[in-house]
Amino acid sequence: MGVPNDEPCLTIHGLIRDRGPIPGLEGKMIRVLAGVDFSARRGQVTALLGANGAGKTTTLECAQGLQPIDGGEVRLLGRAPYGAGADLRARVGVMLQDGGLPPSARPMALLRHVARMYADPRDVDSLVDRLGIGSFANTGIRRLSGGQRQRVALAAALVGNPEVLFLDEPSAGLDPQSRQIVFDLIQELRAENLGIILTTHLLDDAQKLADYVYIIDAGRTVARGTVAELTARTADHPSGRELTFEAPPGLAVSIPPLSHLALTEESPGRYALRGEFSPADLANLAGWWHEAGILPDSIHMASRTLEDVFLELSGKEIR
Numbered sequence: 001m002g003v004p005n006d007e008p009c010l011t012i013h014g015l016i017r018d019r020g021p022i023p024g025l026e027g028k029m030i031r032v033l034a035g036v037d038f039s040a041r042r043g044q045v046t047a048l049l050g051a052n053g054a055g056k057t058t059t060l061e062c063a064q065g066l067q068p069i070d071g072g073e074v075r076l077l078g079r080a081p082y083g084a085g086a087d088l089r090a091r092v093g094v095m096l097q098d099g100g101l102p103p104s105a106r107p108m109a110l111l112r113h114v115a116r117m118y119a120d121p122r123d124v125d126s127l128v129d130r131l132g133i134g135s136f137a138n139t140g141i142r143r144l145s146g147g148q149r150q151r152v153a154l155a156a157a158l159v160g161n162p163e164v165l166f167l168d169e170p171s172a173g174l175d176p177q178s179r180q181i182v183f184d185l186i187q188e189l190r191a192e193n194l195g196i197i198l199t200t201h202l203l204d205d206a207q208k209l210a211d212y213v214y215i216i217d218a219g220r221t222v223a224r225g226t227v228a229e230l231t232a233r234t235a236d237h238p239s240g241r242e243l244t245f246e247a248p249p250g251l252a253v254s255i256p257p258l259s260h261l262a263l264t265e266e267s268p269g270r271y272a273l274r275g276e277f278s279p280a281d282l283a284n285l286a287g288w289w290h291e292a293g294i295l296p297d298s299i300h301m302a303s304r305t306l307e308d309v310f311l312e313l314s315g316k317e318i319r
């Protein structure tokens, strides 16, 4: 039995969750989630973003059936997850931020043990190989670095061959090589039609990986859309584009034909040009590079980033 492929693998409507009684608040209850809407499809990465305390963890725990709900509706693979049996849990993989791994276990033995609990597990050796775990497969988990533990936690979440995968800050603590391995694997899993739900504070990760993004604030969904939709210029946000490029440091930052745009060297060798661009401006910029014999190491042009949108929606103050 399964959910048809075009049905969302997770839907959340108007989710309400109260916690308490809180001793510091005269034993009152607090409404942690006051109307979260969220939906994730197979073959997509759906990101859930929010500032500290916005309600991401609570939303995910309700979605995974780890907490009951006080209102609204949650369906995971077509079922209410709270109180659902082991058969639903077996179809869902969860990678927690702190790994949640037993410190005295060794990765290989742990993964083999977990694999034996599932009817149709993934091949442990190829997962170990794919995630570069081999060199520390027999080292106790308490002796592993944070990044090594992250990779073991991802392998443990995948070994049961889940249909839905929850990833909480999957690239936290990873060096650039490991981050790339994990990102590539996430893309492969998406191509295998898993529904992937990603929470992260790294908006760059979300921008790179997510097909669809939900932003929650103070326990409510405040924005949703593809990265392109969320960052598009709108009547409310007519802000100009930004072009960044990397080139040798210390270049003159005044280019007469581009004087209506602000060109700054933001850090040595990293330049930003902001304002209302016309195609002619790009031609003039390329002409300047040509005359100065500059071949930029990178060029990037974008309208608003996900980070800009996030800060607009959830405010700039720290929670």
Ligand SMILES: Nc1ncnc2c1ncn2[C@@H]1O[C@H](COP(=O)(O)OP(=O)(O)OP(=O)(O)O)[C@@H](O)[C@H]1O
Residues within 6 Å of the ligand: 019, 020, 022, 030, 032, 050, 051, 052, 053, 054, 055, 056, 057, 058, 059
């Ligand atoms: N068991 C609880 N009792 C009281 N308050 C709680 C409880 N669990 C969560 N909260 C409160 O609910 C709010 C949402 O918490 P939650 O952990 O879901 O946020 P989050 O978005 O995951 O935050 P972070 O990014 O910091 O992990 C916070 O204000 C938190 O203090």
